[in-house]
Amino acid sequence: MWDIMLFRMNNCYKGEIWLCVEGVLLKNDYRCAFCLVYGAHTRAGKLAVWEELSFIAGLCQVSICYMGDFNEVTQVEERKDQDRLTASAEDFKSWVQDMQLVDLPLNDRNYTWFRGSSCSRIDRVLVSLEWTEEFPEIRLKGGPRGLSDHCPIIVQNTICRDGLRPFRSLDSCFTHEGFLRMVREEWRNLGEVQFTDKLKALTMPLRRWHKDKFGDMDKKIQHFEEEIKKVDELARNGVYDGTSEARRKALVSCCKQWYVRKKIHWKQMSRSKHAKDMDKNTRYFHNLASARRRNNRIDGLIINGRLVRNQSRIKIAIRDFYKYLYHQERSPVVGFRDGLVNRIDEEESIALERLLTSEEIREAVWDCESSKAPRSDGYNMNFIKKCWDEIGAEFTKAVMDFF
Incomplete structure (x- = not known):
């Protein structure tokens, strides 16, 4: 805030335990306010501070970023060995919600304050909704604690390139009167192809249609x-x-x-x-x-003891990890001596080996929550339900072939 090449200050306000600077970020000509906070220790004192901070937000009338030691938590997990929120914490949580503030997540550590065996996350950054819209990539990173009992928090706005976004079927498409007709035509044009391959091939026309109609x-x-x-x-x-x-x-x-x-x-x-x-x-x-x-x-x-930040290498490492974790191992044949295990009767044996009916498969599909995806191909159950008339028969056959 002291660098006149980055920030032009218009006003400065201060209370007993907070300091607010209102001005313009020159890089993108963005009007905003930064408020540094040191939370009170008593419930009455904290309530007074929350009221003052609400007042300052109304006074500035710009998007605001509160940061500092609020001396309070919003979740039980943010304080070690705590099983419920105190009345003071509930007050703070309600204030954050009433102000429509976003509590930016701190992913690289659980706590920011340490004293003996006590640990809490009382240092945080709260921003208004406008702030996240202007800086969608904003995130927090913890710094080294050194001799202090607090960890410094670094606010960053870095754009991370993650490659192509994975396909995801979007429920909003079904509000367009031509969507199901397009799915029907594209599905028929794919011809006699294995069901899973057909779904994979369908993602390309769905992407193009969504970009054209909903871009x-x-x-x-x-x-x-x-x-x-x-x-x-x-x-x-x-x-x-x-x-x-x-x-x-x-x-x-x-x-x-x-x-x-x-x-x-x-x-x-x-x-x-x-x-x-x-x-x-x-x-x-x-x-x-x-x-x-x-x-x-x-x-x-951390891969083989080294910290890796390259997104391509991270994806390969994750894929290889789960590929090894879920690979099929050769299992020893286990037998049972007569009399140790009860045998099922013939009727139960037939019931277990009986193939699923199309009605049972349809009932199972409709019993699933629409937003859930049965696999990682990006199609949720809502897509299967809505397009059942076109793909239901092939979906049923694919399930029966699987079993």
């Missing part, structure tokens, strides 16, 4: 909103007739449809299990998806 949903929404604004301007100028009214209704309907598609998309990407009442908060699900992506990324891996 940049925000721009499509913005276009409809601008057109609605133009119609409203005409109405204000006295130019409004039956044609204008019909056009406005059609534009509103299309815009609403794209909002629904965007909501479905980000809810699926976030994998949120929250109540349906929160479904309308697309921005909330977008933030969850971004946080989940940051949290799941593997930046470095």
Whole structure:
């Protein structure tokens, strides 16, 4: 903040145990505020600090980043040997949620404060939703503790190239009236191919179709909103007739449809299990998806005693590890002497060897949660259910061949 080539300060505010600097990040001309916090020790003192920090956010009216020692946890796992959250911790957690702040994950360590056998994660960085939208790659890294009882926290905004994104069937596609027709045509064009190979081949036309029809949903929404604004301007100028009214209704309907598609998309990407009442908060699900992506990324891996950060080498090492872990080993033949194990009767034996029926397979599919994927090919059960009329027979045959 002291480097005038990076940051231009407009205002500075300070309390007893916090300091806030509001200004502009010059690299991208981004208005924001940084607030350094040292948390109080009593519950009453902490409540007073949370109220002051809420006030300063309203005063600055820009995206804000709180960082420092908050002297409080938000999860039971953040304090060693703790089995429940204290009333003070519940207050802090409620404040974070009420302010719609994102608690950035710290992946390289569990605790940031140490004293004797006591360990806690009381140092953290909380940012507003606007911050994560402007810096989607923001993440935390812990530094060496040295002689201090705290670990320093480093905030980074580095873009990590992970290669091509894996295919994933998206539920939002089913809101388009032409999607199932496209799947039907592409599926038939693939001809008589093994079921799993057919699914793999289908990913390419699905990718192209999604990019063509659903590419940049925000721009499509913005276009409809601008057109609605133009119609409203005409109405204000006295130019409004039956044609204008019909056009406005059609534009509103299309815009609403794209909002629904965007909501479905980000809810699926976030994998949120929250109540349906929160479904309308697309921005909330977008933030969850971004946080989940940051949290799941593997930046470095120790391979043969060496820290490796090359993404290609990391992927190869992970693949080889699980390939070795799950390879089939030759098992010794084990026999049982008569009388040690009870035999099943003939009727039970026939029942065990009986082939599955198509009705049983369909029932099992519909019993699965739609968002779950049976394998790593990117297709979830919702895709199988929606496209059952086209691929159901081949899916059933593939299952029966497997058994």
